[in-house]
Amino acid sequence: MLTNETVKQRLVEKFGEQLKDWQEPYGMLTFAAPKEMNLKVLQFLFDDEELYFKFLADLQAVHYPERIGEELAVVYHIHNLRDNLRIRFKVYTDIKTPDVFSATALFAGANWMERETYDFFGVNFVGHPNLIRVLNVDEMDYFPMRKEFPLEDQTRIDKDDEMFGRGGTMMGFGTGMGTHHDSIAEDNKVDKSKEI
């Protein structure tokens, strides 16, 4: 029966120290790789007869604004249905060049999952056959699940985040740091100084 230890051992044998952040939160083996290697790792997990991770259960992204240079994490939940083992695989990418190779050639189901991840986080899946928005409107020019877009009106000053969440550490929303202007994509911002 395949175990977390075996999977880790096989992966370390193959990729050495390039894989990092080994953890087992709530029993699920979790690790990260450089983003250039995502397809190599997925392909190895898929092809290897012992590992047999042929089922992509889920794919999504997480935004960590404080991790400079690796703000976006793309998370794959992969499942070996034969031995019934799940693992979690992450790649981190810079938010300025959020290019990650597409897994659509390996898993047909990655198509819409990647479109959804692009739609909400702006991860550019290189090699995706049809990387367009899936749930939001085509005209949107920003990625709403990123942390710089808090839910409520950022101009409000009558509610303090300290009373309702993370101690006012989030940008905007009662912290006095953000304005509504910050929620517009960088490219579309109007330079106020040039306005007459």
Add this chain to the structure above:
Amino acid sequence: MSEHILLPEGSIEKQTTTLNMGPTHPATHGVFQNILELDGERILEATSTVGYIHRAFEKLAERRPLYQITPLTDRLNYCSSPINNMGWHITCERLLGVTIPKRVDYLRIIIMELARISDHLICNSIVGVDSGAYSGFLYLMQYRELIYEIYEEVCGSRLTTNIGRIGGFERNFTNTAFEKLEKFLKEYPAVLKEFEKLFVRNRIFMERTIGCGPINAERALSYGFTGPNLRAAGVDYDVRVHTPYSSYEDFEFTVPVGTTGDCYDRFLVREDEMWQSLSIIEQAYKKVQEFKGTEAEVFHADAPAYYLPEKKDVYTKMEALIYHFKIVMGETDIPVGEVYSAVEGANGELGYYLISDGGRTPYRLHFRRPCFIYYQAYPELVKNGMLSDAVITMSSLNLIAGELDA
């Protein structure tokens, strides 16, 4: 679109028709749009568009404490919202490390299996409607009403149930709830048999569904299919068996598996699953009765830090008042961690990926919605079929707009 379509070699050039099926057409079962390129009634190409009722659940969840997220999960697959609720609570309990008493597990199983029956009942009777047989739909519908009455007895609502809490249920099952459950267990098998007599060997129904919208096991796995749609293709994968939760390991049941993955197989797998669910409910009900009069006859876990105390205690006991205040104001401790937890939804694997940074609300919450996964395969399933097959393929996949768009 027509200029992209390659006609079979040697055929004379024909004019094709572009047809918008949906987004608001009765045959689309919700707000889906399908742009079909037709040669007569044959589908040459299909494109699916979604997002018409997208409600930003994942973003909303980032501003809500754990217990306030339950109503969002109700509105995913609203035909079986109790399963979504339980899945969410099980995820929270894993994160928080709350242990659930056996009786609560069994009560949850009763509710979840009732929800599965109610979901399959809708799906299969709609497959009947889409193949021109309306009467089966009417026969079964009154039993969905009975299931909803049971929910109503337990939690006060019917469709979007918000049933259960972190740790168990808000209140115990009443005697009336058990009476209604007994009535359902007694009467439903006969109706289900009658329904099967109408469809299973019906020549017209078989002609309409056999070979319609098929998918093989390899392709279904590649797409990420789960639940009845995957099992109909011949893959024996069920979260209840592979990764048991809520004490499913205490029950005996089989997992129905099909062979061809067409509409007929999907219909049969759901029929068989309803029988299995009935058996599971009967077993669970027996187990629940064994707790009668014992100390273990509880309806929630002993987890005061996360389970809202009863109102009468809040008014009379200091401890209860403190816990009530802390829970409502979001002062309870949530551990830092990330957890992926899945349940066997009526439609397939419903997964919750929850990341907590120790704050009051999730740092990130992602729903793995099986409908979203199925629907991307829809153009492939209907390609080269007839227009009427596109309708029945959609209903047999059990596509629910709420779950698709989240």
